[in-house]
Amino acid sequence: MPITVSYLTQLSPSTLAVINESSGQYGAPAGIWFLGGYVYLATGRYLYQFNPANLSAVFLYSGSSTVYFEDVTYNGTYLYATLSNNTLVKIDPTDMSIVSVSTGTTFSVIIYNGKNLIAALTNGDVAFVDQNTLDIISSVPVTTNSPKSMTVSSLRYGVSWAFKS
Amino acid sequence: MKRKTGGGGLIIGLSTSNMMSVGLAGISGFPPSSIPNYVYLTDSSGVLYQLDPTTLKTIKTLQLASTTVAFTTDGTYLYASSGNTLYKIDQLKLSIVASMGVNAASNQSGLTYNGKYIYIGRQGTGGDSIDIIDPETMTVIFSATPLGYNWGLTYDGNYIYGGLGGPA
Numbered sequence: 001m002p003i004t005v006s007y008l009t010q011l012s013p014s015t016l017a018v019i020n021e022s023s024g025q026y027g028a029p030a031g032i033w034f035l036g037g038y039v040y041l042a043t044g045r046y047l048y049q050f051n052p053a054n055l056s057a058v059f060l061y062s063g064s065s066t067v068y069f070e071d072v073t074y075n076g077t078y079l080y081a082t083l084s085n086n087t088l089v090k091i092d093p094t095d096m097s098i099v100s101v102s103t104g105t106t107f108s109v110i111i112y113n114g115k116n117l118i119a120a121l122t123n124g125d126v127a128f129v130d131q132n133t134l135d136i137i138s139s140v141p142v143t144t145n146s147p148k149s150m151t152v153s154s155l156r157y158g159v160s161w162a163f164k165s
Numbered sequence: 166m167k168r169k170t171g172g173g174g175l176i177i178g179l180s181t182s183n184m185m186s187v188g189l190a191g192i193s194g195f196p197p198s199s200i201p202n203y204v205y206l207t208d209s210s211g212v213l214y215q216l217d218p219t220t221l222k223t224i225k226t227l228q229l230a231s232t233t234v235a236f237t238t239d240g241t242y243l244y245a246s247s248g249n250t251l252y253k254i255d256q257l258k259l260s261i262v263a264s265m266g267v268n269a270a271s272n273q274s275g276l277t278y279n280g281k282y283i284y285i286g287r288q289g290t291g292g293d294s295i296d297i298i299d300p301e302t303m304t305v306i307f308s309a310t311p312l313g314y315n316w317g318l319t320y321d322g323n324y325i326y327g328g329l330g331g332p333a
Binding site for chain 2: 006007008009010011012013015016017019021026030031032033034039041043050052109111113114115116118120124126127128138139140142143145146147148149150151152153154
């Protein structure tokens with residue numbers, strides 16, 4: 001049965017009791033991240049930014065009913081999100097506005113490792129990505145299969161169910 | 166200010182005055198890792214790749230049961246949910262240290278770490294739950310079904326967050 005309704009829920013780490021939950025109902029999540037002090041929830045066409053203090057939210061629309069948010073990372077200033085149409089968007093988290101959109105490269109999943117923005121491309125290459133222009137700086141072939149998810153050793157928070165569909 | 170969203174949710178305007186920067190160390194209290202900052206990639210065939218962070222070239226590979234849907238790390242070990250198995254993987258050697266089976270009728274859908282325990286979410290006909298796992302023993306020490314299906318987990322240093330829900 002398809003999932004069509006969800007809530008963002010804040011839980012006690014010790015008892016898993018519900019501390020708070022969002023007032024809104026959202027679509028099935030594709031990923032949840034804690035980045036830069038906010039909790040982000042990707043649900044299809046929308047990327048929600050939640051304030052942990054009260055679970056109030058602002059959101060960003062993908063711009064199309066058929067384009068979904070798939071993966072998100074953060075470099076300390078900007079969010080970077082890959083979409084189901086294989087574009088990469090740079091997002092200003094202070095107002096959840098799109099700063100720029102990639103052109104000419106098909107992105108799959110994305111991660112920031114504390115220094116570099118690193119993307120897996122749909123052709124199986126892994127690339128360093130310019131954090132300003134979103135252009136590919138360099139790339140190497142890694143797999144002939146479809147990239148699905150990516151992480152780095154330095155991450156200390158959970159990144160959940162964030163993978164290329 | 167309140168406004169209705171196009172997605173059907175009630176969205177409340179958010180002040181950004183309390184925005185804070187959290188580095189990749191992420192959450193205070195987590196010990197620094199001595200592991201090089203490797204990049205890990207999984208693909209549709211279930212292969213886990215360990216990549217050099219400076220060249221992006223493959224250092225090691227590890228075949229898992231199926232595609233990994235979620236990662237988390239405690240600084241020494243990488244935890245990967247793959248198919249019906251949760252793997253504990255040595256990040257440096259890229260070798261499986263331990264694993265535990267999960268309910269075959271439920272899909273693993275969320276994974277996070279709070280500095281002490283692993284949290285894993287599941288949903289499906291085998292049951293919907295969030296389980297707390299002791300990473301030392303790789304055993305479930307507590308399980309709950311807070312609000313229905315779990316679709317992802319994360320941790321902010323204080324609380325666990327889950328996308329929970331069900332059919333409309």
